[in-house]
Amino acid sequence: MLINQSVIADIKTIITHSREQVIRAVDHQRTLMYWHIGKRIFEEEQEGKDRADYGTYLTKYVAEELEPEFGSGFSKRQIELFRQFFRVFPIANSLRSQLSWTQYKLLIRIDNQCKREFYVAETIKNNWTSRQLERQVYSSLYERLLLSNDKESVLAVAKEEKLPSDPREIIKDPMVLEFLGLQREASYYEKELETAIITHLQSFLLELGNGFTFAARQKRIHIDGDDFFIDLVCYNRLLNCSVIIEIKTGKLTHQDLGQLQMYVNYYDRVEKLPRENATVGILLCAGKNGSIVKFTLPEGQKQIIASEYQTCLPTEKQLLDEINKEVQNFEKKKEIKQ
Structure with a gap:
């Protein structure tokens, strides 16, 4: 008797999906439990706020009562974390089932509300794992986007309240490529950097930003008898356009920009479909x-973007210094216009 083999694949998919839903539901219930514990401790702490060190004594006492029975998950450090969880997220209905407790522990450490809302929205939208969220927080994704955008625009795009109208709203400068494992001091050719990017393509697309898919490597274009090769071609579904990436391991020159402009013009005039938007070029x-x-x-112009790459994570201070420079330059331009 012949049996359609796709039935087994379908059943396996159902089982896997159901297991994932169960795990997610259990984790969400655990998150809610921690929130309610934090709420109860906070309420009790408020009752005794006139007593010195009552909060410290309370978390220590609760941990001593719970840990012997329920294990190390209820240590003093964890109890303090539950209290902090409630204080950072005081509305139970705002807790998202798509986020795990591990991800909430990362988010609790972010003291800026707009920044925290940004990472919540991006995690849900992109279905980031805890490791991916951690990497984006520690690579200061939010601050890097602020270098070329205002806070309201960054948050609105993250929450999908608006589509990006400018490629700079999702393309970062600098880009952090620490996952390639390249040494900062080492000299390497563009081909080696390109190969490393292809090897770590998933991480690279995540670093590029939302909506990117890989299309081609060393894309050959033929112009009146001459052949040219574009390093990388991607497509962005949010911008609805092709994105050409040229890699330069040296300092940027005007010739590099001219070459990229030629590639972008070619794509706009030969490759672009009528329903697509203008091609974007990134000089990395x-x-x-x-x-x-x-x-x-x-x-x-909005089509050509020059973005520096870094092979190690920048410090938050470095990025904030860059943001302050951009703000100062913006203010100077306003004064000149006035």
Whole structure:
């Protein structure tokens, strides 16, 4: 008797999906339990707030009563974490079932509400694992997007309240490629960097931003007898356009920008479909001179983006210093116009 073999694959999919739903539901109930414990401790703490060190004594006492019976998950450190959880997320209905307790523990450490809301929205939208969320927090994704955008725009795009109207709203500068395992001091050719990116393609697409899919490597284009090869071609479903990426391991030059502009023009005139938006080009370089970018490209253009790459995680201070520079430059431009 012939049996349609797809039935086994379908049943396996059902089983896997159901197991994932059960695990997610159990984890969410655990998260709610921790929230309610935190709420009860906070309420009791408020009752005795006129007594010195009552909060410290209370968490210690609760842990001593619970840990022997329920295990190390109810140590003093964990009890304090439950209290902090309630204080950071005081509304039970705002807790999202898509987020695990491990992810909430990461989010609790973020003291800026807008920044925290951004990571909540991005985690849910992109179905990030705890490891992926941790990597994005520690690589300062939020701060890097702020370098070229305002806070309201970054948060609105993350929450899907608006579609990105400018590629800079989702493309970061700098890009952090620490997952490639390249040494900062080492000299390497563009081909090696490209190969490392392809090897770690999933991580690279995550670093690129929302909505990116890989399309081609060393894409050959033929122009009147001459052949050219584009390093990487991606597509972004949010921007609805092709994204060309050229890799330069040296300092950016105006010739590099001119070459990328030619590739973008070719794609716009030959490859682009009528329903698609204008092609975007990213020049991924080891270092750039902002003035060269400014005077090489037309004023107000949005198609060409020069983004530095870093092979190790930047500190938050480094990124905040860059943001402050951008704010100061913006204020100066406003003063000149006035």
